[in-house]
Amino acid sequence: MAYSDADANSLIIVGAGGCGMMAALVAAAKGVSVLLLEKTDKPGGSTAFSSRGIRASGSRFQGALGIDDSPEQYARDIFGRNSNESDVPLTKRLTEVSGAVADFLADVACIDFSVGEFVFGHSARRAHSWKEDKTITDFMYEAVEREPNIQVRFSTSVLGFQQADDGTVTGVVTDSGVIPAAKVILASGGFGASQELLSQYIPEVAGVHFPGHHGSTGDGIRMGLSAGAALENMASFQPYPAHIGPGMRSVSPEVIMAGGIMVDPRGNRFVDETRYPGGLSNGILQLPDQQAYEILDQRLYELLQHYLEEFLTEGLLHQAPTPGELAGKLGVDARGLEETVEEYNGSVGAGPDRFGRIPPEPFKAPYYGIRVKAALYHTQGGLKVNTDGQVLRADGSIIPNLYAGGGVATGVSGAGMEGYLPGNGQLASLGLGMLAAEHAVASLLA
Ligand SMILES: Cc1cc2nc3c(=O)[nH]c(=O)nc-3n(C[C@H](O)[C@H](O)[C@H](O)COP(=O)(O)OP(=O)(O)OC[C@H]3O[C@@H](n4cnc5c(N)ncnc54)[C@H](O)[C@@H]3O)c2cc1C
Numbered sequence: 001m002a003y004s005d006a007d008a009n010s011l012i013i014v015g016a017g018g019c020g021m022m023a024a025l026v027a028a029a030k031g032v033s034v035l036l037l038e039k040t041d042k043p044g045g046s047t048a049f050s051s052r053g054i055r056a057s058g059s060r061f062q063g064a065l066g067i068d069d070s071p072e073q074y075a076r077d078i079f080g081r082n083s084n085e086s087d088v089p090l091t092k093r094l095t096e097v098s099g100a101v102a103d104f105l106a107d108v109a110c111i112d113f114s115v116g117e118f119v120f121g122h123s124a125r126r127a128h129s130w131k132e133d134k135t136i137t138d139f140m141y142e143a144v145e146r147e148p149n150i151q152v153r154f155s156t157s158v159l160g161f162q163q164a165d166d167g168t169v170t171g172v173v174t175d176s177g178v179i180p181a182a183k184v185i186l187a188s189g190g191f192g193a194s195q196e197l198l199s200q201y202i203p204e205v206a207g208v209h210f211p212g213h214h215g216s217t218g219d220g221i222r223m224g225l226s227a228g229a230a231l232e233n234m235a236s237f238q239p240y241p242a243h244i245g246p247g248m249r250s251v252s253p254e255v256i257m258a259g260g261i262m263v264d265p266r267g268n269r270f271v272d273e274t275r276y277p278g279g280l281s282n283g284i285l286q287l288p289d290q291q292a293y294e295i296l297d298q299r300l301y302e303l304l305q306h307y308l309e310e311f312l313t314e315g316l317l318h319q320a321p322t323p324g325e326l327a328g329k330l331g332v333d334a335r336g337l338e339e340t341v342e343e344y345n346g347s348v349g350a351g352p353d354r355f356g357r358i359p360p361e362p363f364k365a366p367y368y369g370i371r372v373k374a375a376l377y378h379t380q381g382g383l384k385v386n387t388d389g390q391v392l393r394a395d396g397s398i399i400p401n402l403y404a405g406g407g408v409a410t411g412v413s414g415a416g417m418e419g420y421l422p423g424n425g426q427l428a429s430l431g432l433g434m435l436a437a438e439h440a441v442a443s444l445l446a
Pocket of ligand 1: 406
């Protein structure tokens with residue numbers, strides 16, 4: 001059914017990233033007509049830049065492998081990482097729905113998930129990925145195009161809401177006029193591309209390299225505030241410690257998790273590198289130019305050669321027979337790096353080192369190193385929402401007919417940069433997209 005402005009069951013979704021397309025697909029599958037408005041000329045948003053996998057607990061893919069996991073265990077992992085700083089009911093609800101998100105995407109967006117071995121800070125195998133060279137939003141947009149209940153309008157910016165005197169949202173104001181709606185889901189992403197909002201809420205990353213989507217200008221945060229919404233955890237963000245800026249390239253976390261180390265310009269380690277990404281990024285953000293040097297050895301190179309080889313070929317990854325010679329190539333203090341490698345090797349088998357890390361194996365020649373920078377990947381705070389994605393005012397009351405999810409809403413990464421558990425971004429984006437759409441549809445069809 002094509003969207004009609006006069007349709008009493010109409011749902012408008014703002015933003016065609018992961019959250020917006022998830023919400024659109026869920027609502028459309030239940031027979032509701034959806035108008036999806038996207039200010040740029042393409043779908044995807046920052047979700048298209050995410051790693052090619054989502055975390056889920058309780059999916060049929062985990063079940064088929066007999067993986068021992070539960071939403072409660074997933075929630076404990078999130079709380080463990082964010083020091084219990086995220087909203088408890090919201091965090092639990094998102095982990096409960098995560099399996100259904102994966103199953104729904106498999107059915108509707110035809111994603112053939114496999115569950116990987118790399119747990120990366122999680123206590124169970126939850127990384128659901130796919131083989132095709134496609135982003136998750138490629139799959140989702142193909143599903144959107146197949147769905148007759150969804151109409152998409154690109155190059156359409158939503159500027160605000162039409163509201164009744166009691167605050168009830170009755171439509172959206174766009175750059176081409178007002179469009180009435182029975183329900184509105186705000187899925188307009190975070191504010192990593194807005195220096196103004198970064199300076200206001202997360203000044204330590206204003207000016208830090210942001211390789212995310214240019215549409216992440218915080219429009220929805222501003223619109224939500226004008227509509228009377230409360231904000232939560234605005235200083236929360238997802239950092240990345242091993243970006244090869246400029247552009248979109250990065251060194252995989254597997255290098256660090258398998259034994260790689262990070263040093264400063266003096267050749268010294270400065271943190272337990274496995275506190276990834278938050279603790280390590282925090283350390284790098286204190287360094288001059290937010291720049292550090294990732295060091296590995298032949299064992300790690302061979303383990304991840306399929307992925308590191310191109311960096312070596314391009315001259316980004318340097319190789320040398322000794323730490324001192326490697327330091328010369330990287331522009332790092334030679335004596336410092338020699339001592340660091342010696343100390344690291346000496347601490348293998350001796351329990352936690354002075355940073356609290358348990359080094360897995362001693363480094364063996366030849367040595368490799370690459371210059372990396374800390375980057376801001378995504379903001380994780382935003383409009384306060386309940387477990388159905390309904391937007392809340394400071395007094396806890398609901399702004400009728402208004403929902404939010406993903407980067408524009410509060411996430412599950414706590415208050416700062418160290419609370420981000422890998423996968424939290426997409427969990428909040430896809431999970432709240434599903435929850436908001438289900439609630440909006442249920443109340444439309446009631
Ligand atoms: C490089 C990178 C790597 C990442 N890796 C991971 C990862 O591995 N795992 C993970 O969980 N998360 C990751 N993230 C974070 C994750 O991508 C985000 O948390 C999540 O995708 C946000 O989804 P969203 O739908 O809210 O926003 P987006 O996907 O950004 O979509 C928002 C859309 O809204 C549009 N929009 C904005 N304003 C308006 C307006 N006024 N009117 C109409 N449309 C508007 C935007 O143009 C955009 O298309 C990564 C982010 C980046 C940048």
